[in-house]
Amino acid sequence: MNSILSSIKDPSLIEKRRNQIIRSAISLFEKKGFHRTTTREIAKEAGFSIGTLYEYIRTKEDILFLVCDSIYLQVRERLEAQIDPDNSSLAHFINVIRSYFYLMDDMQEEVIIMYQEVKSLKKESKDYVLQKEKDMVSMLERVIAKCFPHSLNSNERQLLANNIFIQGQMWGFRRWMLQKQFTLETYMDSQIQFLIQSIQAKSSSDKC
Structure with missing residues (x-):
């Protein structure tokens, strides 16, 4: 992990203050974007001085990194909680996709911020x-591999996983259009139907 230096030695205090910084930064980045938001504004939103802010980070890019890392950590933890590595049923596959789509709906602002601003990070970050x-x-x-062990090869599983990942995010990226035609439930139902049909079609073609 990219190490962000702090002059504070108490790990619990660092975590507490950085969480405040992250929440404040997300709120401001949503309204103004990363480049037009100042560290002074983030400090004020978080409820402490600019001097206190710089006890926990070095640069504004550090804040963006913390925001991106926090978003991915939340997504990973919440998705992991829905995955049973021993369950190979179709119902489990559908439940994982639904859980991921619900998660993307819940965090759509954070995900949009991350994709808009990640280009501002240095290469290592x-x-x-x-x-x-x-x-x-x-x-x-x-x-996918657990639920469809014989239907797809490695490249196909990887492509399908990427498709699902983007379909979930698309609900946030293109909500201005999609939400005129779909509810979240009908959007999920349609995407899941397409996915299952494509897997079944692939499996059938392989048997021919």
């Missing part, structure tokens, strides 16, 4: 954040 995304796609890929 950006690579770390992008690896987090790959790790989460791999979680979906393992569910």
Whole structure:
């Protein structure tokens, strides 16, 4: 993990203050974007002085990194809680997808901020954040492999996992259009139906 220095030695206090910074930054980035938000504004939103802020971070980019890392941690933890590695049923596959879509609906503002602003990170931090995304796609890929062990090859499982990952995020990215035509429930139902049909079609073609 990218190490962000702090002059404070108490780990619990660092975690508490950085969580305050993250929440404040997300609120401001949503309204103004990363570049137009100042560290002074973040400190004020968090309820402490600019001097106190710099006891916990070094630069504004550190704040963006903390925001991105926090978002991925929340997504990973909440998705992991829904995955049973021993369950190979179709119902489990559907439940994991639904859980992921609900999660993306719940965190759509945070995910949009992350994708808009991750380009502002330095290469080392950006690579770390992008690896987090790959790790989460791999979680979906393992569910697919467990539930459809003979229907798809490795490349197909990877592509399907990426498709699911993007379909969940698309609900937030294109909500201005999608929410005119779909509720979250009808959007999930349609996407899941397409996914299952494509897997079944692939399986049938392989048998021919």
